[in-house]
Amino acid sequence: MGETVKLSDARIQRLIAKERNFTLHDRLEIIEVIGELLSTVICRYKSLATKGRIELSVTPYAHPIIPLLLDIKSTHEAMPGAPLPELDTYPGGEERAKWHIKQGLVTFKRFFGFIPEGCWPAEGAISTPTLKIIQEAGFSWTATGGQVLHNSLSLSGLGSDIGVHHPFQVKGTKIPSLKIRETER
Incomplete structure (x- = not known):
């Protein structure tokens, strides 16, 4: 996970603090976060390109x-x-x-x-x-x-x-x- 996600997503912060013994629910939560992030990649890149960034x-x-x-x-x-x-x-x-x-x-x-x-x-x-x-x-x-x-x-x-x-x-x-x-x- 990127630093922004680590600092801003409570689910990821909870899992980082947990450190080990991850449950199936924990793993599904990570997959959910990854899915959310991937669903925004094209929009984010398009916006950054349009702004010349x-x-x-x-x-x-x-x-x-x-x-x-x-x-x-x-x-x-x-x-x-x-x-x-x-x-x-x-x-x-x-x-x-x-x-x-x-x-x-x-x-x-x-x-x-x-x-x-x-x-x-x-x-x-x-x-x-x-x-x-x-x-x-x-x-x-x-x-x-x-x-x-x-x-x-x-x-x-x-x-x-x-x-x-x-x-x-x-x-x-x-x-x-x-x-x-x-x-x-």
């Missing part, structure tokens, strides 16, 4: 790994020697990738009432072809993890010790900003 991004619908839809062999960029299916290309890969991005936007707009500026691909999986499709969808930024950046920089011969606390732009794409989430290596 947070920025929301979208992930393509159903969480596909878009670089694999576009080029199965791109697996070897991250995992050399990994076994691959006996396919040259994923059937309808580019069309499917575009569909997942579009459906992600449709779903996002249904819940939040606006189209986000950013796309955070599933697992932070990016590639130059993926960035081009994200750009075509109209996003102004995308994001990935620090490990993806460091692996890419190492493969390119640029070294992997470049800091992540600034936006990047990938050659051959027009996405103005690639944001990096710091991750442990």
Whole structure:
């Protein structure tokens, strides 16, 4: 539970004070609190985004790994020697990738009432072809993890010790900003 809930919800305060030997009723009470909290997440995020307090991004619908839809062999960029299916290309890969991005936007707009500026691909999986499709969808930024950046920089011969606390732009794409989430290596 978050600090606000711990400080403001009498049920949670009672359970924290109890410390152990929780009954079925106690457990159901926690589930009730969690349900109440989850039922307000979208409204809270929508309100915060509308006020400019947070920025929301979208992930393509159903969480596909878009670089694999576009080029199965791109697996070897991250995992050399990994076994691959006996396919040259994923059937309808580019069309499917575009569909997942579009459906992600449709779903996002249904819940939040606006189209986000950013796309955070599933697992932070990016590639130059993926960035081009994200750009075509109209996003102004995308994001990935620090490990993806460091692996890419190492493969390119640029070294992997470049800091992540600034936006990047990938050659051959027009996405103005690639944001990096710091991750442990």
